[in-house]
Amino acid sequence: MLLSKSETDLLISEISRELGAKRDGGNKNLVATCPFCGKAGKFGVYIGKETERKKPFMSHCFSCGGATYTLDQLLSTIGRPDLGVTQTADLKAPLEPSLLFPLETEEEIDDTLGIVELPDFYKRCFSHSYLKGRGFVYDDYEYFPVGTTGRLNFKFNDYVLFPVIDEGDIVGYVARHVMAKSEIEAHNRKAKFQGKYPIMRFRNSTENDFIKLLYNYDAVLPDETDTVIIVEGIFDVIALTRKLELYDNTRLAVVATFGKKISQTQIFKLQRKGVETVVIGYDGDAVEAIKKMATELSPYFEVFIADITDSEKDWEDLSYDEIYTVFAYGLKTPIEYKINKI
Numbered sequence: 001m002l003l004s005k006s007e008t009d010l011l012i013s014e015i016s017r018e019l020g021a022k023r024d025g026g027n028k029n030l031v032a033t034c035p036f037c038g039k040a041g042k043f044g045v046y047i048g049k050e051t052e053r054k055k056p057f058m059s060h061c062f063s064c065g066g067a068t069y070t071l072d073q074l075l076s077t078i079g080r081p082d083l084g085v086t087q088t089a090d091l092k093a094p095l096e097p098s099l100l101f102p103l104e105t106e107e108e109i110d111d112t113l114g115i116v117e118l119p120d121f122y123k124r125c126f127s128h129s130y131l132k133g134r135g136f137v138y139d140d141y142e143y144f145p146v147g148t149t150g151r152l153n154f155k156f157n158d159y160v161l162f163p164v165i166d167e168g169d170i171v172g173y174v175a176r177h178v179m180a181k182s183e184i185e186a187h188n189r190k191a192k193f194q195g196k197y198p199i200m201r202f203r204n205s206t207e208n209d210f211i212k213l214l215y216n217y218d219a220v221l222p223d224e225t226d227t228v229i230i231v232e233g234i235f236d237v238i239a240l241t242r243k244l245e246l247y248d249n250t251r252l253a254v255v256a257t258f259g260k261k262i263s264q265t266q267i268f269k270l271q272r273k274g275v276e277t278v279v280i281g282y283d284g285d286a287v288e289a290i291k292k293m294a295t296e297l298s299p300y301f302e303v304f305i306a307d308i309t310d311s312e313k314d315w316e317d318l319s320y321d322e323i324y325t326v327f328a329y330g331l332k333t334p335i336e337y338k339i340n341k342i
Contacts, residue, residue, distance in 0.1 A: 005223045007085055008056065011071070012047050015057075018078050021045065035077050036066030045074065049167065049222075111265050113171040116207045121152035122161060130160060130178040134235060134316065135242070143247050144216070144238050159203060162234050164213050172213055174234055174258075175203040211263035215256035216241075220273050227277040228270060229254045229306070230262065230293075231315065232286075239316040240281070243323055254281075260289035267300060277302045279331065281315065284308035287341050294334035305337045306330060 003011070012030070015021065021032035028048035033040045042063040046054050057071040068074040075081050124147040126138070131146065145163050149156040156175055164172035177184060177199055188198040204210070216237050220228060229252070231237055237254045246252055257266055260282055270278065278301045282290050290305055297303045307330040308318070315323070332340065 003056070003085060008047075011057070011083060011085070014080065014083055015045060015074070015078065018080055019043070019045075023047075034061040034063060034066060036061055037064035039063040051167075109265055109268050111212055111269060113166055113169070113208050113212060115169050116172050116205050118147075118161065118163060118170060118173055119149055119153055119156050119175075121149040123147050123150065125160075128160060135239065137242065139247055140238050140242055143241070144234075156203065162215075164205075164215055166213065166217050168218065171208050172205040172210065174205075174215075176234075177201050177203075210258045212265045213258065214266055214269060215258065216253065217255055217269065219253040220255065220270065220275065221250050221253075223274045224250045225253050225273065225275060227252045227279065228275050229279045229281045231256050231281045232260055232283060233258065236281070236315045239314075240323070243315070243318075243320050260286045260293075262293055262296060267297065271300050275301065277304070279304045279306050281306045281308075283314045284311035291334075291338055291341070294337065298334060303334055304331045305334065307332050307337060307340070 016023075016030055016032075019030065019032035019035070021030035023029070024031050024044075028046065030045040030047055031041055032043045032045070034043035036043075039061070043059065043061045043066075045057060045059045047056060048054065050056060055069075057074050058067070058069055059074050059077075060067040068077055072081070072084060075083050124145055126141040128136070128146070128148070131140075145165075147161055148159065149161070151157060158178050159175040160178065161173050161175045163170045164174065179187070179199065181201060184199045184201050187196075190196070191198045215234050219225070229240060231240065231254060233256050237256045240254045241247060246254065255270075257263075278297055280290055280293055280297070280303065282293070284307070294303050294305060306326050308314070308326060309330070313322075318326070
């Protein structure tokens, strides 16, 4: 049974009152006296997000082993069956993938992800000369984990590594070389004739397909974040978050699709969290990609395009005043954008 946020909050409040329970440090469990054996502080009720192994309102006693596996069982055990929720239609509930995407193919949307190990000797950093040159401040390091392998992993010498996190799990990483794109291209042109190894600008994880991933996805809070700005890459996410001071904003988040396109899986992941409005924030030179993407997104969200008129600039290059102008005066509907970009 799918519960709304208000129903979940009410249940947590009433169960806490009935059991005299307190939340644990991780805010994922209620801890109380066991209704089975009477041991204090041994009975836990899970109130976190649903995972493969845990569902909200499952309970377990770490003393006698008594357990419940459904909300109805828990309410019956504590003598409050009156709190049971009657199933009703929730008009704002995310649709099933088969209803969302009645595509020509009958294949189901596969959004399953495996946990990925970061490269050997990875260590998170809170200061780096390359990142400082790209405008990083302390809050960026705090909100967007990044690290290096130092000189202990030859493959990742001179790379900064950004973990890609989904529901708290590391599901990928992006490793970016610290040399500028133009310097890498110049080096690689010479390397062909000098017998040197070329430099890869990116060394990314390969375990999970990036069409299933969104950078900064966990900043999109279920039924709280109603608007999402979609950009191309990690540095766009961080630059916009910094310049618009969105670090603790629960209503608006920025995510990256790792390129100038969006997949059905990425669309589903946003819809599943209750996002209602999306703003396409791709670079100004991505006109055709933006048009295509707006068409793909329009059936599921209210869509706007942040029109960066200078095709030579991206979010890192724009000042706060320029970004303000884009969002205050440059937001266009898909139709307005297409008419202006004929």
